[in-house]
Amino acid sequence: MAAAQSDRDPPSALCAEFLNFSAKDTASRWLAAANLQQEVYAHLAVYVPRILCLGPSGSISSREEQREELACQLLLLAPLEWLLLGEEPATGLALLQEKNQPSPLCGHVFKVGEPTYSCRECAADPTCVLCMQCFLGSVHKDHRYRMTTSGGGGFCDCGDAEAWKKGPYCQKHTPTETRDTEEDPVAQLPPDLVARGYSIFSIILKYAVDMLTWEQDDQLPAGLEPPEKGDTYYCMLFNDEVHTYEQVIYTLQKAVNCSQKEAVSFATTVDRDGRKSVRYGDFQFCEQAKSVIVRNTSRQSKPLRVEVMHSSVVAHQCFALKALSWLGQVIQYSDGLRRILCQVGLQAAAEAENSSLVDQLMLNDSKMWKGARNIYHQLLMNSLLMDLKYKKIFAIQFAKNYRRLQTDFMEDDHERVVSVTSLSVQLFTVPTMSYERLQCDYVRDDHDREFSITDLSVQIFTVPSLARMLMVEENLMKTIIKTFVDHLRHRDLQGRFQFDRYTAQQAFKFGRVQSLIGDLKYVLISRPSEWSDQLRIKFLEGFEAFLELLKCMQGMDPVVRQVGQHIEMEPEWEAAFTLQMKLTHIISMIQEWCSTDERVLIEAYRKCLSALSHCHSSLPDGEQPISLSLAGHCVETFRYQVSQDKVSIHLPVCRLLAGLHVLLSRTEVASRFPEQLPLGELSPPLLIELPLRCLVLCAQVHAGMWRRNGFSLINQIYYYHNVKCRVEMFDKDVIMLQVGASMMDPNHFLMIVLSRFELFHIFSSADCRKRYREANKDVVQQNNTLIEEMLHLIIMVVGERYVSGVGQVEAFDEVRREILHQLSIRPMAHSELVKALPENGNKETGLERVIDSVASFKKPGVTGRGLYELRPEWNKHFNLYFHHYSRADQSKAEEAQRKLRRQNGEDTALPPPLPPPLCPLFGSLVNLLQCDVLLAVEGAVLQWAVEPSGGGWTESMLQRVLHLVGVALLEEHQQLENSSGDDDVTFNYTCKITRPGEASTSGSVLALLESLQNAPHLEVHKDIITWILKMVTNIKTMRERTSSASTVTISQGQGPEETVRDKDKAERKRKAEMARLRREKIMAQMSEMQKHFINENKELFQQSLEELEASTSAAAEHSPLSSDPSCVSQVCVGPRRVGGAERRQLVTCILCQEEQEVRGHGRAMVLAAFVQRSTVLSKNRRRNLPDQEHHDPLFMHPDLSLGIHTASCGHIMHATCWQRYFEAVQLKEQRRQQRLRGHTSYDVENGEFLCPLCECLSNTVIPLLPHTHSPDRSVDHPNLEAWLKTTNQQLAVLHFAHKKQSDGVAEGAEPAVPEGFRVDFTPQNPFSSSVSEMITTFSMSTYKVGLKVNPNEQDHRVPVLIWSTCAYTIQSIERLLMDEEKPLFGSLPCRQDDCLSSLTRFSSSCWTAAPVTTTHTHFIRLLAALVPDSQVENTPCILDIDVFHLLVYTVLSYNSIHSLDQSGRSGVDSAHLHLLHLVTVAHLVQVLLTSTTEEVCMDQDSLATEEEELTCQLYNTLRKHLGSVLPEVTSGWQLYHCVKVGVLPFLRAAALFFHYLNSTAPPADLLVAGPGQWEALCSYLSLPSNLLQLYQSQHTLLEPLIHRWCCHPGVRQNLQGGGVIVRFPRESNRLIELPEDYSVLINQASSFTCPRSGGDKSRAPTLCLVCGSMLCSQSYCCQTEVDGEDVGACTAHTFTCGAGLGLFLRVRESQVLFIAGKTKGCFYPPPYLDDYGETDQGLKRGNPLHLCAERYRKIERLWRQHGIAEVIGHAQEANQTLVAIDWQHL
Ligand SMILES: [Zn+2]
Ligand SMILES: [Zn+2]
Ligand SMILES: [Zn+2]
Ligand SMILES: [Zn+2]
């Protein structure tokens, strides 16, 4: 007893009190006390420091933790529960629970990484989400939904009727009508409980709040000071986002003298909880650690925060957290208690503002550490946010505190997730709420009179939404925007934002500030359906604040063209664009709000206009305007040049006005209330000025005029057009030009445009034009580009009408047009289309509504993805000058469309599509098309094209002009069609183009066109010109028809002449077209046939390609398949075998192209090969890896837990050529390593290289050896008995000799030496030195890889490993062929065939490189396993041996014995056959011993066959030896079936082995899969087809052997359950089953916790696809040391599960990860696809994902074929330039 006592901890001082303490008594004492708080505090003051935090917390044991937990519950919490309930807590709580009305809200709080679902059809906004359980029970699972993984925090919105347009309740949360939800739950509780609840909750909550916000390290609040205060302190370390893990770990090791491991654990906890004590002791001791930490971390940045805190303070804080959790648990039992807690929390002191406990918590949020915040946020979610009524009250408090919270948050350096401000998503997005109800609640609420409801004035109750209420009451919109503007303090002199000299710290703050925009978005996310005057006022106030913000952005980051010198420093531009991008949705939402109310829209328009004029005030005035005149028109404009003056891309005020202007048109406000609009104040030239400058800037950048301004400008231009920004940038600028042009004289508009493009002079006078043509080439080219850009701009201004409000279209048409033009480039995947479309605030593009009407879906194959293809009927809507095309898109689309038209046999003209009609407000835009200035421009360009010699024009210029002409003609045509008479068509373009040009000496535009039609240099444009002329004729005819009555005679003269000419032309054209079509059809047919052929014969084709390659190697080798076709019964083993040795092998070196015969004495030829460890066939992944130094590999266990696989690409080289090549690779690698770090795809140090021909990963070479000799038919074939006798004699002699050699003496008599057997004979090495050297090379590679040891040529295990890789490779290939149902022979690709044959022949000769006695010893030991030998010890039992390995080893090692036999009497072939027979019998026994025991009842009408009888006989013999260990089986049929199936893989592997060993052609039956295999196999192996005869015929000889096998103690032990029993046939390994629905995996992973850091969530849960283990990847917590290096969980797992190779699924990323060794890895597409046939790597899109079985099988096949390492090699080779990933850390 005494001894045991000392082992235990000293008895706790508390023990006595522990036992005497009564919670019940304490509670009743408290109840009687006058001042409850005082009593409770006194209790806590005494007990808390004595229970919690009693020592260093780093080494706290779980027992210690349990003790703490228990003491807390018994001494601290239990009295509180007694006090609250007035009875035994368990009973009391159960009673409460009975009456509990659970919240209708699900409120499930999301863990990090948990899947969340949002319905794209029914969710009020994308922040409304469901948990998995609710989702599966909801109607939305059949809708279009989005799936994402939660970042943690936030909760399930199930049950919140306001979050869902439809189906707000899942099955579980559908409200039951048991109690009126309006009723006050507190009224359901007994009054005394209510009273006690109030007092206890307020005491405890106040205690917790005080403690968590407590800032003194050494003092405690009044009443909590401990009775005795020792000198015990903690050194507390806090986290920040400035220091890295590495810095913290390093510092801690120094400061507190801990191990690396402890430091990592400290750092992990600090990161997770926000603080952690790193030292415990007296004040001095802790202070010392603190100073070291501060000193060490203050060098680069501000030091880590460290505080030395008294242990009692830490203890109370610790208990405060426990108390909060306790509150959270207690209120789960009763909604009444929950309501009470809400009231207590929000109860404010009479006069002070923000004095409630919740306020205090919120306002001190940024001061608390992460762990504390998490716990109180959790409590807020469980209490206030679960109570519909208090959610609102809390929201108001929250909005009130908003500004201060945000300010604190800005200064705080924690992530937003843990900040209380992240709650805004829960609060601001509640769209509708009956405030009447809210009001009622207040009125009826009689529990707390003091509760401050005075804040809520009457007005707010008329507003129907919480967000709206906050907007009106708390002016939330304005508050947010003001807070935002205040926090962006960097301004220039004009008050605009200026972000240059942008430091990292500022960037961090700026990131913070952006979260405000998110809140603004929540506020605006749902548009009001009804407006109150208050809402209008507040919204407009907010709008005004927003305009102030935009004004600060207008003109940001101006640029000036750099001439001469290149800019010195790239100016900052990203911040401004980030801001623009973030605001894009806000701007769109504000416009949407405006569009719902006329009064708001008009007011907003006014405000915006006045803001704009404010901005315009800075435009240069006072300067002399310049006057321009052209084509008889005159206009005045600014003196301004983009190429010389400042210009800015940021014009948000202009653009907002453009947006509002379109709304005026769309809502028809403009036509209904023209008098209310300040349209008179608009100055169109001013409106267009800034957007035009911006567009000219883009044109000049394209023209190369801004090259010296560097990349920042290029980037800005890129984003200006990019889909993320263009809606509120480029698009709006075009609209503003349309606005201006529709209000101006079109001639004036165009002249200003010409002037801004700095092209006016070129078109205004012929002189200039001439001079311009003669100017230097660069200028000409520049101007040409500018003219093209200008023409394009005009096309856009008149042609871009797909904006609702500009043209008469709907949003639907807009999206459809975008898609149509994307698909005109090429067929695209869903995600590509989504990326090309702008998203709205709800992340929707509208794609799904439209896509099926324009495109058809093509499903993906095993690779690639599903594609959408444009339906042909939409081709006619293609517009070459679609404004969202980049130049590259445009030319690709043009090419694709022309090709398509040619294929369809149409002409290649790409005329403009019919534009939709304009809205009235924009109606006058069409006049641009027929105005004089444009006609002059068109005339000029056409004129240049007629005289092409000048070089001052381009084809694209012409093409654009033709397009403009086409648009004008379409316009006229359409107007004519829609008109009733000729009179009301004011548009008369055809008439105008027949007038001769004014300035030019030449004819009219029409005449110019006609003369261009047949110009030989304009062949490309011929079709479009023809189209134009036809249009002109059509229009003329139409006009004539309408006016035919009066002008019949005029047209008659021309008519017939024209038609004859037309007819002629048409006929010629038709013929030419027919001829072309015929040609094309033939071509297409041919290519189709070819394609078809290739597809049909893919396998063949691939093989023939490979063969083509291999033909270099195997040119002269006759195919073994074709030899000896006449021989009916081919035999591959034994004296009757047919050899192939006479064939000469001629091969060609891929490096020097020289031909060479394979000979043992010749120059060595080698085959590039890759040797790797493999666990693909393993039946036991739990087996520990063998100890490298002492592992004896001679007997392979049948679980095949670790094998060595060899593969080759089949490419042959001279050994010397290869050596030179490899040396060069090594040298290159050395040089490379000096230059860069990181890894290549291959590891030269480990001998890896890439095949010089096919770049296949290799790490060694196999020497090619000649065929084995044909059997010597002169020697006779001894029977088994005779052979065994001779062999036994030979072995005995050898044994004796070995003994004598090692011990010096040998006991006993020397055994008789068989005739001709010479022990001391040294066989001559049959190989040249060069071949021998290569034999050693390959031997060492296998040895090195197989055992992971350094090369050692003397090691006796060297030959064993070579035999092992030979056997294992054959076995794995046999499995593959079997599972893929391919024939055993003839279906392997050449390279595998070559590899196996070289490998086998090599294995049979490799013993020549090892000492002879080594091989002899091996053979002796191997044979002893079959034929027990008293001299050999430690022979494994028959169930512990893989017999195929045994066969290969014995056959290959026998050669060395045979070499000593000089008698010439027995052949090596007879020995092989006998060995095969013996091993086969052993296998039969093995199969029978392990055959399944359940007996299947089968009708056995027919008599037992001979096979069945013999099987039963053998089985009974076994039972005789083993007794009851073997079950009784009566069904011979069943047994025989087992045997046949079990033995087959062995026979197939043996056939492959002997085929390659002896080069014997396989029989025809084995070249096809299917029946008849068994007999063919047996005869090929020279076995009776009734295998049992093997045993039967040698009964007397074999019976004792079987007896010995069975009597091995291992057999009995094995069968009685001493380990994994391997049954035959071994089932092939597959990758684990994956669920069909990806979210199941996500869910699994989200509940997975890191196995090392106490129940923590893992950041990167990763699934092993081989064994199904879930791992905590890419994290410090789960790093493991492997060979002296820390590696991540995945890499570590590969060493136990896959011998260094692994396949994983990274669940959060939806990515497959391949890892090989420590340095190599790659990502691979996952087998999960969405409905559009695409993977979602990174899980960014959120479409539901489903398993694609074919793709998964493909990955599996890759693994089973041992192809993973090669895939990794190729991937790394392809991505060398990318940043190297440290794969070992995953
Ligand atoms: Zn839920
Ligand atoms: Zn639910
Ligand atoms: Zn739905
Ligand atoms: Zn060569």
Ligand SMILES: [Zn+2]
């Ligand atoms: Zn190769």
Ligand SMILES: [Zn+2]
């Ligand atoms: Zn695994």
Ligand SMILES: [Zn+2]
């Ligand atoms: Zn972990």
